Amino acid sequence: MDDKxxxxxxxxxxxxxxxxxxxxxxHTPDGHLTTNQGIxxxxxxxxxxxxxxxxxxxxxxxxxxxxFHFDHERIPERIVHARGSAAHGYFELYESLSDITRxxxxxxxxxxxxxxxxxxxxxxxxxxxxxxxxVRGFAVKFYTKEGNWxxxxxxxxxxxxxxxxxxxxxxxxxxxxxxxxxxxxxxAHDTFWDWASLMSETTHMLMWAMxxxxxxxxxxxxxxxGIHTFRxxxxxxxxxxxKFHWKPKLGLQSTVWDEAVKLQAADNDYHRxxxxxxxxxxxxxxxxxxxxxxxxxxxxGLPYDVLDPTKIIPEELVPVKLVxxxxxxxxxxxxxxxxxxxxxxxxxIVDGIDFTNDPLLQGRLFSYLDTQKSRLGTANFHQxxxxxxxxxxxxxxxxxxxxxxxxxxxxNYEPNSLAAHGEEGGPRECPMTGFRTAxxxxxxxxxxxxxxxxxxxxxxxxxQARLFWVSQTEVEQAHIxxxxxxxxxxxxxxxxxxRMVANLRNVDEGLAxxxxxxxxxELPAKAEAARAVVELEPSPALSIHRNMKDTLEGRTVGILIxxxxxxGLLDRLKADIVAAGAKPVVVGVRLHNIPLSDGSxxxxxxxxxxxPSQIFDAVFLLLSEAGVKRHMNEGATIEWIMxxxxxxxxxxxxxxxxxxxxxxGVVHDEGVVLIDDFxxxxxxxxxxxxxxxxxxx
Ligand code: HDE
Numbered sequence: 243m244d245d246k247x248x249x250x251x252x253x254x255x256x257x258x259x260x261x262x263x264x265x266x267x268x269h270t271p272d273g274h275l276t277t278n279q280g281i282x283x284x285x286x287x288x289x290x291x292x293x294x295x296x297x298x299x300x301x302x303x304x305x306x307x308x309x310f311h312f313d314h315e316r317i318p319e320r321i322v323h324a325r326g327s328a329a330h331g332y333f334e335l336y337e338s339l340s341d342i343t344r345x346x347x348x349x350x351x352x353x354x355x356x357x358x359x360x361x362x363x364x365x366x367x368x369x370x371x372x373x374x375x376x377v378r379g380f381a382v383k384f385y386t387k388e389g390n391w392x393x394x395x396x397x398x399x400x401x402x403x404x405x406x407x408x409x410x411x412x413x414x415x416x417x418x419x420x421x422x423x424x425x426x427x428x429x430a431h432d433t434f435w436d437w438a439s440l441m442s443e444t445t446h447m448l449m450w451a452m453x454x455x456x457x458x459x460x461x462x463x464x465x466x467x468g469i470h471t472f473r474x475x476x477x478x479x480x481x482x483x484x485k486f487h488w489k490p491k492l493g494l495q496s497t498v499w500d501e502a503v504k505l506q507a508a509d510n511d512y513h514r515x516x517x518x519x520x521x522x523x524x525x526x527x528x529x530x531x532x533x534x535x536x537x538x539x540x541x542x543g544l545p546y547d548v549l550d551p552t553k554i555i556p557e558e559l560v561p562v563k564l565v566x567x568x569x570x571x572x573x574x575x576x577x578x579x580x581x582x583x584x585x586x587x588x589x590x591i592v593d594g595i596d597f598t599n600d601p602l603l604q605g606r607l608f609s610y611l612d613t614q615k616s617r618l619g620t621a622n623f624h625q626x627x628x629x630x631x632x633x634x635x636x637x638x639x640x641x642x643x644x645x646x647x648x649x650x651x652x653x654n655y656e657p658n659s660l661a662a663h664g665e666e667g668g669p670r671e672c673p674m675t676g677f678r679t680a681x682x683x684x685x686x687x688x689x690x691x692x693x694x695x696x697x698x699x700x701x702x703x704x705x706q707a708r709l710f711w712v713s714q715t716e717v718e719q720a721h722i723x724x725x726x727x728x729x730x731x732x733x734x735x736x737x738x739x740x741r742m743v744a745n746l747r748n749v750d751e752g753l754a755x756x757x758x759x760x761x762x763x764e765l766p767a768k769a770e771a772a773r774a775v776v777e778l779e780p781s782p783a784l785s786i787h788r789n790m791k792d793t794l795e796g797r798t799v800g801i802l803i804x805x806x807x808x809x810g811l812l813d814r815l816k817a818d819i820v821a822a823g824a825k826p827v828v829v830g831v832r833l834h835n836i837p838l839s840d841g842s843x844x845x846x847x848x849x850x851x852x853x854p855s856q857i858f859d860a861v862f863l864l865l866s867e868a869g870v871k872r873h874m875n876e877g878a879t880i881e882w883i884m885x886x887x888x889x890x891x892x893x894x895x896x897x898x899x900x901x902x903x904x905x906x907g908v909v910h911d912e913g914v915v916l917i918d919d920f921x922x923x924x925x926x927x928x929x930x931x932x933x934x935x936x937x938x939x
Pocket of ligand 1: 610
């Protein structure tokens with residue numbers, strides 16, 4: 243045997259000893275590592291070989307099992323919404339809603355129902371970035387005492403299409419192109435805009451998608467919506483239409499596009515990390531559940547159809563009644579077991595809640611269970627702990643791949659008379675307390691012959707797109723126009739941009755002109771609208787800027803320090819930031835042992851190159867005079883300041899930092915302040931600065 247062959251890892255020579263290895267995963271009570279058959283493993287470092295340098299033996303069941311399991315660790319990712327992050331929490335009811343619904347979770351004031359919430363992007367794969375321009379999924383599973391209710395929504399209150407028939411076309415068009423496999427997680431490409439510009443029913447959703455709604459600052463600062471009109475049914479059987487809303491406690495907050503792009507470079511997991519860390523540090527994200535309640539009379543009087551998922555009902559017309567709050571207070575223990583395996587389904591509803599004939603919703607009722615059977619590989623995926631109801635489940639369904647339960651007896655059919663003979667007869671249906679479908683009709687009496695048509699009012703594709711446009715602030719309008727220019731500038735098909743602008747002329751002539759000018763194309767003839775555009779009252783609730791909160795709560799502030807930074811000021815700044823409910827993050831050129839003005843040593847939380855300013859809500863330059871001199875030639879510092887300024891964030895600074903600010907092109911405004919004014923200034927973004935830093939369409 244040569245020297246190498248004699249090397250034995252168990253002795254620890256040249257490496258970690260066997261005892262030092264940390265094991266994760268399920269533990270035996272005595273901490274021993276075992277195979278899946280429970281056999282104790284004596285060596286987790288070396289495969290079994292015929293001699294130290296000989297071939298590996300097929301007999302090695304420990305190795306075979308380990309590799310076999312590893313080979314099968316992946317399951318198909320979701321066909322849409324593949325990239326997601328989730329958390330556990332609870333829903334707490336403010337007041338009993340028994341007058342409008344008999345759903346058990348809405349009966350008792352103060353009662354808490356456990357929830358599991360998964361947020362997602364739509365177009366990208368499971369490993370794609372968190373901050374592309376994209377719609378966000380907002381799916382809530384309520385584990386009620388009477389079964390699971392899934393409210394599978396998005397962060398935008400409408401959708402691209404009106405009929406489930408078009409969903410595969412939408413998804414094929416927006417996902418990476420079929421031949422090249424790119425772009426990942428983005429709509430700025432030929433096939434999406436080719437399709438969208440031919441489908442004028444998408445126009446309203448495109449307005450939202452091109453707005454800052456699709457580049458949220460955090461999952462914690464976005465709204466959620468059930469989109470479709472649903473129904474609530476009370477004990478007397480009375481039906482009330484409902485639209486579901488989630489309102490974030492932190493208010494709405496988005497990024498600017500340049501920031502979103504730079505976030506992709508800074509941190510692929512920006513939103514996932516933000517959610518996880520917030521919960522981990524006890525800053526529990528919270529939303530209020532809001533209901534828009536209305537009856538058939540109101541629905542009949544509207545100039546749009548409440549079954550059309552491309553339409554909202556303005557909050558100013560039907561106010562949002564806040565009925566409870568949802569708090570996310572626990573991170574998943576295991577990403578795969580929980581976040582990946584959770585299966586939401588709009589068809590999971592509880593007695594007291596019901597569907598409407600919205601043709602998009604009706605299609606969804608089929609799709610989710612179907613896709614989940616293929617994704618999770620078995621008809622028994624409802625038994626996976628994250629999907630299992632927290633109330634008893636009893637029926638005569640049996641067998642199937644991966645049956646985890648062991649039903650007793652032979653009662654696997656109904657009716658049966660086994661109980662009369664002393665055997666277990668199984669559960670019985672419950673006509674009075676079981677799920678009862680509401681008998682009402684909600685389709686304006688157009689039910690009848692089998693037809694492949696859409697209701698008349700669905701043909702209005704532009705009125706609400708215009709409503710959205712006129713409800714935005716000037717800055718928001720500029721962002722929308724610029725997004726259209728950006729996205730269409732990525733389209734190579736010559737016929738597409740003009741066709742899109744022709745549609746936009748039905749929304750707003752000014753918008754269409756700005757987009758055409760931004761692209762450098764002739765203003766095309768207006769597209770023909772199937773129904774005349776109705777002028778609707780603007781709805782301030784649709785604007786992000788009008789619904790932001792001046793707050794530092796739940797935010798993060800970056801503090802750039804250097805050798806000789808004033809120790810007292812650093813302490814004060816950190817304390818002030820914490821007192822305002824935010825998290826201070828200290829950034830330095832080096833990470834450890836930074837000497838401060840008083841001779842003490844401190845550590846930074848992040849190193850300058852890996853901690854760019856786009857990850858913060860506001861920044862402070864806490865540099866000494868000598869530090870400023872050193873940083874004058876540090877590109878990363880100049881960029882740090884330029885980006886904070888360009889992303890319209892507050893910049894706090896010491897008086898010594900003027901030369902640096904000047905070099906970074908910072909023009910003093912009310913967002914560029916000294917320490918005394920910093921906390922107040924940091925609660926806002928500075929939109930008025932934007933024309934100084936970029937050209938908007
Ligand atoms: Fe989905 N959608 N969807 N969708 N959807 C899926 O189900 C589908 C739609 C939404 O975090 C899939 O388990 C059809 C609207 C969310 O796990 C799939 C139609 C809204 C999630 C599916 C729609 C959504 C999904 C893919 C049109 C907002 C992620 C994997 C008829 C109200 C849930 C899966 C999670 C996921 C089908 C339209 C929201 C393929 C056919 C409208 C948040 O079944």
